[in-house]
Amino acid sequence: MTDNIIKDVWKYRHLIILFSFNEVKLRYRNSVLGFVWSFLEPLLMLSILYFVFTNIIQTKIENYPLYLLVGLIIWYMFSRATTLGLTSLSDRSGILKTIYFRREIVVISACLTSFIMMLFEFAALGVFMVAFQFIPPITIVLLPLLLINLFFLALGVSFLLSIMSIYFQDIKFIWQVILQAGFFLSPIFYSLETFPENLRQVLLLNPMVPLLDTAHKLVLYNTLPTPTTTVFLISLTIGVFVFGFIVFKIRSKYLVENL
Numbered sequence: 001m002t003d004n005i006i007k008d009v010w011k012y013r014h015l016i017i018l019f020s021f022n023e024v025k026l027r028y029r030n031s032v033l034g035f036v037w038s039f040l041e042p043l044l045m046l047s048i049l050y051f052v053f054t055n056i057i058q059t060k061i062e063n064y065p066l067y068l069l070v071g072l073i074i075w076y077m078f079s080r081a082t083t084l085g086l087t088s089l090s091d092r093s094g095i096l097k098t099i100y101f102r103r104e105i106v107v108i109s110a111c112l113t114s115f116i117m118m119l120f121e122f123a124a125l126g127v128f129m130v131a132f133q134f135i136p137p138i139t140i141v142l143l144p145l146l147l148i149n150l151f152f153l154a155l156g157v158s159f160l161l162s163i164m165s166i167y168f169q170d171i172k173f174i175w176q177v178i179l180q181a182g183f184f185l186s187p188i189f190y191s192l193e194t195f196p197e198n199l200r201q202v203l204l205l206n207p208m209v210p211l212l213d214t215a216h217k218l219v220l221y222n223t224l225p226t227p228t229t230t231v232f233l234i235s236l237t238i239g240v241f242v243f244g245f246i247v248f249k250i251r252s253k254y255l256v257e258n259l
Helices: 002-011 013-027 034-056 064-091 093-098 104-131 138-167 171-184 197-203 208-220 227-258
Strands: none
Touching (some): 013 104, 034 064, 064 171, 064 208, 104 227, 138 171, 138 208
């Protein structure tokens, strides 16, 4: 069964890429600045948070502008992927009703769209590193593995949300509230060390917390994640992905009649 899924996804890889790049183009179709917004969106938020946490709330985080930007890029990828994934089936309802192909492809392409946009944002991070004369540590070479983990985590959540949105229209509004709460409960503009140990353990139940913390350490501080953190991240991602995919697989049989 798994082999068939992988073969089918590979068979339709050109369609996945086409959907993904079309989504990126459509996102900026009527925008004057176009793809430049991929750089400006995180940079505008960076400017606001940097001003607040350096002038109003004093922070002692080393390389704080880069710390902020890494956190924002990672968070925006997850946020955009799950938001696009949530509406991916309804957005493609016309083609899903007329042409048969694996329904998973639509959700995968939505997450891939966000992944592509994230790569543009990491290019902006590279520019900032040059501007701040920051030489990244050797541990940054492990960042692609973490980003793969992020992709499959977002994909698992997107599988679940996309099928839920067909039956429960309110899920799109509920998810936006959850994302807003998650933004402030994740170490994007603060460090985990800010909190006492007992509260830190509670925050770590949010999969984005260890993922963001690991990204900061790999990109900025030449620190490898502990074996416990690595196993936790991989296990949680696999669990979320498998659960989301199974729910999607079961309910997608009745998808067209409910679109």
